[in-house]
Amino acid sequence: MLNNLFIGIFDTAGAAVISVPDFLLCIVVSLLIGAFITWVYTYKSRYTTSFAVTLAMLPAIVCIVIMMVNGNVGAGVAVAGAFSLVRFRSVPGTAKEIGTIFLAMAAGLIAGMGYLGFAVLFSLIMGAVMFVLNVTGFGVKKAEVREKTLRITIPEDLNYGVAFDDLFEKYLLSCEVVAVKTSNMGSLYKLTYHVTLKDNAEEKTFLDELRCRNGNLEISMMRQEANVNEL
Structure with missing residues (x-):
């Protein structure tokens, strides 16, 4: 039993x-x-x-x-x-x-x-x-560890189009503006860049010089996250 x-129940005599x-x-x-x-x-x-x-x-x-x-x-x-x-x-x-x-x-x-x-x-x-x-680490780009997301807050009277060009040229291999956002009723701009550093050791020096340009407002730099929707 x-x-x-x-x-x-559908097995036949010849079925395995x-x-x-x-x-x-x-x-x-x-x-x-x-x-x-x-x-x-x-x-x-x-x-x-x-x-x-x-x-x-x-x-x-x-x-x-x-x-x-x-x-x-x-x-x-x-x-x-x-x-x-x-x-x-x-x-x-x-x-x-x-x-x-x-x-x-x-x-x-x-x-x-x-x-x-x-x-x-x-x-x-x-x-x-x-x-x-x-x-x-097969397939990992050598420059990947230097790819960062940079967020800078600036006052409204600062022309962000040219304000940081010399610093970007000095410390970065590449730079791309990916987002611009106003805050605090338009008195501040929040900028987001995708950047590639020339040397990770100079990251603090780079941020210190940015602080002098943006009036010591908020600045953050973090690892650039890969898009999970991309293969």
Whole structure:
């Protein structure tokens, strides 16, 4: 009676039936693969708890789907269609997140087809590659650490178009005005720049000279955040 619980009601005599031990083995291996991929992804990276949990479970979920449709062309087409209609309703992910999701899905697909050794080997190889790329800072621009967002508050009688040109030329490689905003009933202007410093060691000197120009009003400089909507 207990064995009948794990037999599909639509199974035929010639259909291959997945045994409970094999089923559990595939799930356990998929969960271990998911945990490994999640650890590699989160190492020295910013992430959300929800994404980490989902990434850890994704190989097992894909593994289950593939095992259930194994050998059934119609069901496989239906599942593929369902995947193509999935729409993520959260904020758009980065290229790294999307790539890691595909990595987890590929590992789960291999495990679901029963090739557990290949699934583990594939995950180890790709995980090692991802780990090395993260540690070595592959793809990081050398000037990225000098890219800052500069915010300056100035009085309304100061012409911001030319007031800081000599300082920008002295301390910056590049400068771009991205926002101008009035405040305090128009008596102050708040300027936002995207700048690239020539030398990080001169940041304080640069800010001190800006303070002399803007009447010692508020100035802030922070790391320039990448746009998460861009790949």
